[in-house]
């Protein structure tokens with residue numbers, strides 16, 4: 489059993505609730521936290537009791553970004569090797585989360601700064617408290633938004649908003665984050681968990697093989713030409729058929745023959 493509890497998780501009704509757990513440090517990401525997150529992803533990814541992962545933060549923060557003391561100052565003092573190792577550990581679990589087997593939801597309950605945009609973008613969907621505050625605060629302490637944060641801003645925000653966000657060091661609240669496309673939706677903090685549970689419950693009823701294929705496709709096709717995307721999508725579906733060839737046939741049969749549902753109005757009943 490690991491002594492490192494800088495991140496924690498519980499599983500309830502097939503939802504893995506993963507939490508940044510350094511509330512006294514506003515959940516900023518230290519090397520220990522990054523290592524613990526990778527362990528948690530290892531434990532949860534293929535566990536049969538989980539169908540969706542939700543990432544949230546203990547206390548008033550989602551994550552105040554990288555730990556300026558433990559991630560930057562202390563590792564840099566140890567030299568280039570330690571710095572690169574700390575980068576591998578943080579980027580490693582974000583990359584793992586971007587391509588996670590199961591659907592992932594960021595539940596942004598509070599502060600979300602800088603390096604926090606890495607795991608924010610890594611999650612497939614993101615829901616924020618209206619009260620949450622988002623910022624590329626790097627410019628306020630003298631660096632550019634690194635660790636992928638600039639890339640996330642460009643991927644999710646329009647050019648002008650990305651530029652303003654990176655240069656001004658001003659925060660935006662959850663509502664504006666939703667307007668700008670940084671998150672899907674913002675709701676009052678008191679309703680956040682209920683809303684996220686509602687979304688997770690919908691995802692839990694979908695075909696899991698199709699969900700993984702769909703989420704990977706959304707991330708992949710952005711950089712492809714139309715023709716390459718068309719080809720990739722044919723092959724991705726054929727690969728998905730290898731893992732679950734009966735699912736889509738069930739889906740067609742329940743609509744055409746059983747008339748038990750309409751795909752335009754909801755999901756077919758997935759055989760468990």
Ligand code: COA
Nearest residue numbers: 512513514516552553554555556557599601602603625626
């Ligand atoms: N790195 C290191 N320590 C951090 C931290 C970070 N990113 N964010 C918060 N902390 C620490 C504080 O130093 C403080 O430690 P202490 O109790 O030993 O003094 C503790 O967490 C609580 O933070 P505090 O600033 O008192 O909380 P607050 O609620 O008043 O303010 C923030 C919250 C998030 C606005 C503020 O902590 C902050 O600006 N953090 C830095 C955010 C940032 O720029 N992150 C980008 C990094 S890439």
